[in-house]
Amino acid sequence: MTTSAAPGAPKPENKGVARSLALYERAGQLIPGWTQLISRRASQFAHGHSPIYALSAKGSRFIDIDENEYLDWVNAVGAIILGHADEVVNAAVKEQIDRSSLFTLNSPLEIELAELLNEVIPSSEMVRYTKSGGEANALAARIARGTTGRDIILFSGYHGWHDWYQSANYLVDPQSGEFPFAGIEPIGVPEALAGTAVPFAWGDLTQLQALLDKHHGQVAAIMMEPLRSELPPAGYLEGVKKLAHDHGALLIFDEVSCGWRMHIGGVQAYLGVTPDMTVLAKAMSNGYPMGAVVGSREAMEPAKNMFISSSYWSDNIGLVATLTTIRELQRRNAPQQFEAIGEALRTALNRAITDAGLSGRCTGLSYAPAISLELPDESLRPQVHTLFIQEMAKRGIHTYMGFKATLAHTEADILETGRIATEALAVIKQGLVAGTLSDLLQSDLKKEPFRRLVR
Numbered sequence: 001m002t003t004s005a006a007p008g009a010p011k012p013e014n015k016g017v018a019r020s021l022a023l024y025e026r027a028g029q030l031i032p033g034w035t036q037l038i039s040r041r042a043s044q045f046a047h048g049h050s051p052i053y054a055l056s057a058k059g060s061r062f063i064d065i066d067e068n069e070y071l072d073w074v075n076a077v078g079a080i081i082l083g084h085a086d087e088v089v090n091a092a093v094k095e096q097i098d099r100s101s102l103f104t105l106n107s108p109l110e111i112e113l114a115e116l117l118n119e120v121i122p123s124s125e126m127v128r129y130t131k132s133g134g135e136a137n138a139l140a141a142r143i144a145r146g147t148t149g150r151d152i153i154l155f156s157g158y159h160g161w162h163d164w165y166q167s168a169n170y171l172v173d174p175q176s177g178e179f180p181f182a183g184i185e186p187i188g189v190p191e192a193l194a195g196t197a198v199p200f201a202w203g204d205l206t207q208l209q210a211l212l213d214k215h216h217g218q219v220a221a222i223m224m225e226p227l228r229s230e231l232p233p234a235g236y237l238e239g240v241k242k243l244a245h246d247h248g249a250l251l252i253f254d255e256v257s258c259g260w261r262m263h264i265g266g267v268q269a270y271l272g273v274t275p276d277m278t279v280l281a282k283a284m285s286n287g288y289p290m291g292a293v294v295g296s297r298e299a300m301e302p303a304k305n306m307f308i309s310s311s312y313w314s315d316n317i318g319l320v321a322t323l324t325t326i327r328e329l330q331r332r333n334a335p336q337q338f339e340a341i342g343e344a345l346r347t348a349l350n351r352a353i354t355d356a357g358l359s360g361r362c363t364g365l366s367y368a369p370a371i372s373l374e375l376p377d378e379s380l381r382p383q384v385h386t387l388f389i390q391e392m393a394k395r396g397i398h399t400y401m402g403f404k405a406t407l408a409h410t411e412a413d414i415l416e417t418g419r420i421a422t423e424a425l426a427v428i429k430q431g432l433v434a435g436t437l438s439d440l441l442q443s444d445l446k447k448e449p450f451r452r453l454v455r
């Protein structure tokens with residue numbers, strides 16, 4: 001962790017977010033659903049106080065369109081890993097732009113990156129590229145179905161917006177809040193796909209076994225996020241792999257969110273369980289569009305006979321950004337750094353909880369601690385979480401209850417976070433003691449994100 005970037009001059013007073021709010025109004029007229037990513041909707045933060053539109057970002061911070069500076073613990077929902085606008089990655093990208101972002105011919109960078117992925121990701125022998133995580137998951141589903149000649153995918157996790165996955169919404173009442181996003185229905189997804197993607201509960205081998213028995217001989221793949229915020233129970237992933245192979249199905253790990261921070265080879269390298277295929281995206285390219293499906297020769301090679309093709313999958317910018325990001329993660333000793341940053345942050349936040357007079361602690365993996373408060377009444381939780389985000393935002397920190405670190409976060413950033421979290425948590429304490437949470441809340445209640453099935 002770097003010790004530079006001392007706090008320096010006191011931060012100017014937060015000017016509020018009037019311009020963000022005005023622009024969001026206009027977005028409502030122009031863009032159905034306001035944003036391109038549900039996690040960027042104002043309703044996911046403290047609407048009224050959280051910034052919604054940014055002007056620029058650098059390192060661990062960004063400037064919003066109201067010209068406030070924020071310390072960022074969201075980091076494009078994890079897509080930023082080295083820090084915003086990393087100079088090494090940007091220099092490589094700028095150099096590449098001058099040599100062209102997209103050739104008429106194929107790019108030799110495709111081979112260079114495939115070789116690097118084969119070197120670092122245990123499951124990787126063959127590689128295909130995409131431009132996003134959801135797209136890469138759709139591609140993995142296609143390859144798994146094509147390779148096995150079977151239709152059903154059992155899944156546990158969030159895997160994007162495509163039909164193959166969203167068809168699972170036909171299996172539940174959309175208003176039940178069960179899966180995956182209360183109030184969002186599978187409108188536009190062919191109902192004929194119902195039953196081709198079936199969710200299973202993470203951690204439960206008995207249920208998985210029952211689903212495999214029920215759909216005997218029809219399951220192409222078990223697709224899962226191997227973990228999100230806690231380590232899987234001992235032997236769980238090994239058990240999933242055995243069940244998959246006993247039933248002639250492929251095991252696919254979606255490492256779009258969990259990859260890279262814990263280990264450069266992903267969760268599979270950290271835990272020693274190698275799937276047949278792996279889906280990669282987000283942090284791998286530090287903010288440039290890129291995704292990949294990697295896997296064993298046996299699983300992947302049949303894809304040469306499948307129609308899987310897109311103009312921008314050879315784009316040099318994503319390729320060069322990914323090559324440079326992975327090399328920088330290696331050069332900067334990323335896993336050890338994340339461990340150190342995460343532990344320092346966890347200590348600072350745990351102290352903030354105690355100093356504010358609240359009960360609770362940080363949960364989550366070392367690189368991504370999350371504040372978990374003990375409350376007298378569970379029904380207060382939505383108010384408490386929104387109030388925390390609101391009070392942090394007013395004081396110049398953009399976060400959820402969970403914090404996603406980058407290598408650009410410094411000791412000074414962590415000190416600042418601890419100090420401001422103490423103030424924000426003290427407001428919550430005051431609201432809890434006096435029964436005035438709703439008076440203190442000046443924002444709309446935050447909507448919970450979609451259920452991801454994996455803890």
Ligand SMILES: Cc1ncc(COP(=O)(O)O)c(C=O)c1O
Pocket residue numbers: 077132133134135137157158159160161225254255256257258281282
């Ligand atoms: C595990 C996982 N898979 C897939 C996706 C979808 O990736 P993208 O938003 O790049 O399409 C996400 C995004 O949050 C994710 O967390």
